[in-house]
Amino acid sequence: MWRRLVRDRLLWLFLLPGLAYFLIFHLGAALGMGIAFTDYWPGGGIGEASWTGPGTFGRMFGDPDFWHAVLNTLEISLLQLVFFFPVPLALALLLHSLTSTTVKRFVQNVVYLPHFISWVIVVAVFQQILGGAGVLNGFLADNGMHTIDIIGNPDAFKPLLVAQIIWKDSGWGTIIFLAALSQVDDTLYEASVVDGAGPWRRFWHVTLPSIRPVIVLLLVMRLGEILSVGFEQVLLQRDAVGPAAGEILDTFVYYKGIVGGDFPYAAAAGIFKGLVGAVLVYAANKIAHRLGEQGVYR
């Protein structure tokens, strides 16, 4: 044992910076969750805080603002699932059906690009296009139509979030579907054509079943992240619509802790999110296995 450690000393040296990072910023931070059970306040050090037990969780579960944030998060998650999730699949099917490699490459390069643009810029660009003085309303006003109030309108907030994520990540999301589509066994198509199947029947009976494992895998992963709905995206725009429409669990943690200084409460909300996420990944994976799919892990 000792000799192997000495023999591999250079490897351990290689390991050091990365391992130190994970120990400090992941394991160390995991220990930091403990402040949810203390009366820590930002002015004092960690040593000055004393244990209070799980009382903070009781306060959290009795707080209507907390449940409101959870509800908003779930609502946005559901909207994303219904309106965003199928878009990359549809786009991938469209791209896959193209016979010209040049056109396909060109469109791919265009639609992947927004993925690399920061949320700050995406939100700024959306304001420029859809805002009160933006392109859309300028066009509507010039043509004698009613302008529409999108940016800063609490009722339009959640659809706006979904529209932004469709714009930013639909193209990027096609990558995994395109890979799955290219793996579909060509002889299955040939056989189904021989049996007289048209394009629709081929889609239902060959394409869809062939890429089902990938769809299930992505759904399982999405379910595990049901309480994560794009923290940066929402934080950038929450103030414009107020907490009633715009507060999600992550921004709740941010405003309670970083802004409000109630670190134990914010940490408790963070723990809640982590636990629910872990349970959901586990449950979703179980469901996937029941359905006879691979899921995320075995």
Place this chain on the structure above:
Amino acid sequence: MSRPAWSEKPGPVTVTAKAVALTVICLLVTVPFLVVVATSLASPEEVTANGGWVLWPQHPTLDAYREIFQGGQVTRAIGVSAGITIVGTAASLTATTLLAYALSRPQLVGGRKIMLGILFTFLFPPGMIPAFLVVKELGLLDSYAALIAPVLVNVFNLVIIRGFIQGLPAELFEAARLDGASEWKVLRHVVVPLSKAVLAVVGLFYAVSYWNAWFHASIYMSDAKWPVQQLLRTYIISGAQLADPSASEAGMVSAPETVRMAVLVIAIIPIVVIYPFVQRYFVKGVLTGAVKS
């Protein structure tokens, strides 16, 4: 790719529908960028007359860009962003490669357990408040290290590089060992030259994420040390005023729309410039990562 033999030729309606759909999709992505670039190049009067934006400037001018690079807040923020991106990418790429190489060697005692532990942290991130506390307790608040150290290694990038190294033929390592090469020599002279493409992609992934980051700067840094994305956030999205050195009597002036759009363009340019270099590789990179995890 030509049409497979079993597929029927699509009718004119299908072809037209597809062409229209693809054109609309491409326009939806590109037109917003064009509006931003065009507005940044127009004169402030033209922008005001047109109601806040233009699609094609009548008298293109670089005034907005000159104003940005006069040495005010924006110039400094661009410098901060560039510095963080360069130093951060170098640090992250080095730490990730060293870690990935060590964890790819089968003889490392406990290597598998360490890798599992790291994957576990990926499934259960500690959250914002504990991460903030660690940075605070380490005394990193308001130091540039706070923008790099807490995001030094990305698990996804680690999995990509490790997967690639594991895919290299075992004989290479065997031959190097027989030659008496140290692990450092193997990494430096065998692995790195063979992994150039994947290292380039991961490096560019890191560079993009450092360039695009703003949240950590907003909670860890005082405004004199803000990167350009955080500056953009406060004065374009939240509508704050930009400190302008040329308007010293007034102190603060509301930046004209053209200047705001010019800052946007400056923040987008590095991404658009490196994009053609990455896009050849990233599909492969993403898929390796997806398959492995």
